[in-house]
Amino acid sequence: MLARLLLLTLLVLACSPAPQQPSPPPSRPSEPSLTLRSGDKVKTFTRSQLLAHPAIKTLSIPDESGYEDQQMSYRAIPMAALMEGLEVSAGSELGYQTLDGFSSGVQAALVMNQDPGRSLAYLAVEPPDQPWPRFEGRTYGAGPFYMIWVNPQLSEIGREEWPFQVTSFTVRPSTEALxxxxxxxxxxxxxxxxxxxxxxxxxxxxxxxxxxxxxxxxxxxxxxxxxxxxxxxxxxxxxxxxxxxxxxxxxxxxxxxxxxxxxxxxxxxxxxxxxxxxx
Ligand code: HEC
The missing domain is CATH 1.10.760.10 (Cytochrome c-like domain)
Structure with missing residues (x-):
């Protein structure tokens, strides 16, 4: 009897949690993330989630905006695939916000186009282990998230329609449609x-x-x-x-x-x- 009690005490002791250690400080800064909004719906993706997106692929394009006509290679997701599940009504625009607080918009119809006979929009995601170059004379580059275009000339896409350092996209009524x-x-x-x-x-x-x-x-x-x-x-x-x-x-x-x-x-x-x- 005494032996069984002793065993039980030992078992209870063995199973009780170890004394609380102070939790270690977070070892790395939180990941950059991108927010998509349409009406009441909000979706947020971290950079690693975007890099694991099923539609991501490697694109090699002449960069007609941030990197001044250099040939660049990007890991990029078609904007139409990224926006899947969010309502993008005809005549709306995709407003965007960037890290420095700048905000503007691009016609949603241009961004959502999937006809290769017109310009195609992609979201390029900067891989943390292969950072993109900095802009000429600047301390930053286009990352972590940059909207780029394949064949921008087909839909008359201007240089300012390649927003870099994007933090969010919001579907909103467009001034052009209104x-x-x-x-x-x-x-x-x-x-x-x-x-x-x-x-x-x-x-x-x-x-x-x-x-x-x-x-x-x-x-x-x-x-x-x-x-x-x-x-x-x-x-x-x-x-x-x-x-x-x-x-x-x-x-x-x-x-x-x-x-x-x-x-x-x-x-x-x-x-x-x-x-x-x-x-
Ligand atoms: C915050 C609101 C606001 C913004 C933004 C703004 N304005 Fe104004 N603007 C006014 C107001 C109000 C007046 C009337 C004078 C006053 O109260 O300053 C005015 C007056 C003017 C006038 C003089 C008109 C007249 O006949 O006396 C011009 C020209 C003008 N704005 C041009 C612009 C332009 C161009 C921009 C964009 C670059 C702009 N404004 C942005 C509010 C604004």
Whole structure:
């Protein structure tokens, strides 16, 4: 009897958990991840999940954007396969956000296209053991997630439609579908870029030809276009720093410095505004 009790005590002792060790600090930073959103649905993928995606393949393409026409090899997933299970309605756009907080969008129909007679969009995923080069003169490259195109010329894909360091994609109604009158021909890339810049920077507050919901400032074409009544240099100054042109207590427009709106982009934006004048 005593022997059995002793055995039992020994067994209980053997099975009881070892005294708690303090948990070790996390040994590596958390993995980068990508978020996809459509309506209420949200999907998040870590980099290793993306690298294990069934549709991933190796692509060798001339990189027409971040890596300036160099031939590059990427592990990449067709955007259409990546978006599977999320609703992408006709006329929507795929808005994206990048690591530095930049946000813009690309027409969803272009991104979701699977006809090889048109441009094909892929998400390139940077393998941690084979990092991509840095951009010329920069401390960073396009990784970890970069949207790239095969045969970009087939659908007139511009260089700024290759977003790099992407953190999320969101399906949202597109300005192009809502206001087709405002969209210039994609073949005229400087004009098209000016339009994109206008939509991104000015459309939140200004309507154009009565289109849009930004009602904080005046319409920028009706009844007159500011390129008609401001000298070009004054208009540039006003966009850069409205207070440098005129000032009063109730002013609401904030300026755009060279970082937010580089000189070349400002010229394209003004070019787009000017192009609306004849209407
Ligand atoms: C935060 C909202 C906001 C944004 C963004 C904004 N504006 Fe404005 N803008 C205003 C408001 C409000 C006024 C009226 C003056 C004021 O209150 O500053 C104005 C005035 C102007 C005027 C003068 C019009 C006139 O006849 O007096 C021009 C031109 C103009 N904006 C162009 C632009 C352009 C181009 C962009 C994009 C690069 C832009 N604005 C972005 C709010 C905005």
């Amino acid at each position: 206001y087709p009158d405002l969209v210039p021909d994609r073949k005229n890339q400087p004009l098209y870029r000016g339009y994109k810049s206008f939509v991104q920077n000015c459309f939140p507050c200004h309507t154009l030809d009565g289109h849009g919901s930004g009602k904080l400032g005046p319409d920028l074409n009706v009844p007159m276009n500011p390129t008609e009544y401001f000298q070009p240099e004054v208009l540039r100054k006003l966009i850069r720093d409205p207070h440098s042109v005129r000032t009063w207590a109730g002013m609401k427009m904030t300026g755009f410095d060279e970082k937010e709106l580089p000189d070349a982009e400002l010229e394209e934006l003004i070019g787009y505004l000017r192009s609306r004048k004849k209407r």
